[in-house]
Amino acid sequence: MSIRVSSNQMIYSYKKSLNEANERQDKYMEQGDGNKLHRPSDSSVDYTKWMRYETANTENDSYTDNVKTGISWMKTSDAALANMTDIQTTIKEKTTNAASSHNNTDDMQAIGKEMMAEIQELVSLGNTQTGDRYVFAGQSDTTQPFSMSEKEVDRGLAKTLDVAQQKYFSGTNGVDNATNRSLTQMLSMKGSDGNTYYLNTMDGNVYSKDFVDTGYKNRVRDNADAIVDPTKDAAGKLANWNGAAGTEKVSKYFKNTGEILVDAATGKPPSPGKITVNGQDVALSFDIVHQKIVTYSGDDKYISMTKKNGTIEPQADTVNVTGPDIFGTDIFDDANSGNKASGTAMLNELLTVHNKVLSVDHDWLSSDGMTVADEAHATTVNTESKLGARQALYENVQTMFGNQNEVITKDITDVMGTDVADLAVKLMEAQTVYNMGLALGARILPASLADYLS
Secondary structure (H helix, E strand, C coil): CHHHHHHHHHHHHHHHHHHHHHHHHHHHHHHHHCECCCCHHHCHHHHHHHHHHHHHHHHHHHHHHHHHHHHHHHHHHHHHHHHHHHHHHHHHHHHHHHCCCCCCHHHHHHHHHHHHHHHHHHHHHHCCEECCEECCCCCCCCCCCEEECCCCEEEECEEECCHHHHHHCCEECCEECHHHCCCCEEEEEEECCCCEEEECCCCCEEEEHHHHHHHHHHHHHHCCCCCCCHHHHCCEECCCCCHHHCCCCHHHCECCCCEECCCCCCCCCCCCEEEEECCEEEEEEECEEEECCEEECCCCCCCECCCCCCCCCHHHHECCCCHHHHHCCCCCCCCCCCCCCCCCHHHHHHHHHHHHHHCCCHHHHHHHHHHHHHHHHHHHHHHHHHHHHHHHHHHHHHHHHHHHHHHHHHHHHHHHECCHHHHHHHHHHHHHHHHHHHHHHHHHCCCCHHHHHC
């Protein structure tokens, strides 16, 4: 009986040792695929590290994809904007050329034809796509954003102030008025006396064309720091034009594209009112330009492609620009107008320039026209510069993600990877131990029941 128990113990011990040797051999064989971790029990500490590294790697890959998509989007946008600014530079040159009184009617018609083709190309570039998405349509990127009307409509005429005029007309009663500092345009109006007047829509003051064009210069000549004093300079004042607080707004008379609204009762544009000049009542009506207009069907919302964990940064994560960014606003759709931004302000102003070229209005082109063309170009260049800065930021982040990927990959390799040479030695050792165990067992274990009884 004692021999039988002793033999059982010996057999159990031998089988346990042999199984352990086999398990070691199987483990090393399994690691032959290059990974030393196949289940948490292989090494709970290393497995925890591997899970953390894998999570970091997944996040890195996700943000890298966002950044790559954002860069692609911005490169497409930047290429279109670069073409736009080139075209606008050409339009500026043609406007300067058209302003010369040496051009006859045929010359102006030729310039106007070329200018229209360039404006149409601006509209086409505004509809640039990446895949099936329009890059300048905001979040409404499946809708074509820009379209030009086939027919001409009646549009209001703005008086665009040059730098010197802007500086002078940016104040009231000798006091710098913060609400008027952004005054860049006035509305052009015809008086019943045959004269042209300009309306400051921020305060209702009306100025004669002569004063806005040349009269203010006398004030500046006497005092270089002079700013407008309506009590002395204005020809009159229309009631209730008090900026955001006023009941009279541009939106009462014009759409955001500048198209004039028609009174349903009379079938005519509404009258802004009248002023008294030299004791005489002067009825005012808005100047009209018969031209095509461009409309914008996109929105002003931005597309963000996040590039890191943490708080959302709309400005830094934005990869698109919209119609209002590219073509700015004018008196018909700015914050003071009561209208929503049209997204096509500078395009429609350039179409006004085109109209004035065809009508051979050298005087308007030499003042307002050149200023409009310059402002349109500057607005797009400014937007292109901002987009370029964001693109450079994304490219830097892409480089950073590449570096992080290398670090994370090395960490994963360190915790998961096997040392092939070391593994080969351990596998040979395990195989040798296992084979020796088999050989030893064959010699010392009883072959049959008769051996227990002998």
